[in-house]
Amino acid sequence: MKTCAECSQSIGFGEMYYSIGDNFLQFNYFEREDGSDNIFCSQQCLMDSLSVEQDEVEE
Numbered sequence: 001m002k003t004c005a006e007c008s009q010s011i012g013f014g015e016m017y018y019s020i021g022d023n024f025l026q027f028n029y030f031e032r033e034d035g036s037d038n039i040f041c042s043q044q045c046l047m048d049s050l051s052v053e054q055d056e057v058e059e
Contacts (some may be wrong), residue, residue, distance in 0.1 A: 009041045018041055029050075
């Protein structure tokens with residue numbers, strides 16, 4: 001069983017999860033060798049963890 005790195009929700013056998021595949025982020029952002037800090041139960045948890053923000057172009 002896996003656990004979401006952001007909200008600690010359990011991710012059971014057969015359930016989908018998200019992770020970052022970019023080598024730069026894996027090397028520079030995530031710290032755990034087992035990859036457990038790169039497992040997220042939803043896109044929202046992934047975005048919250050990376051502090052992704054949405055913005056709007058203004059004139």
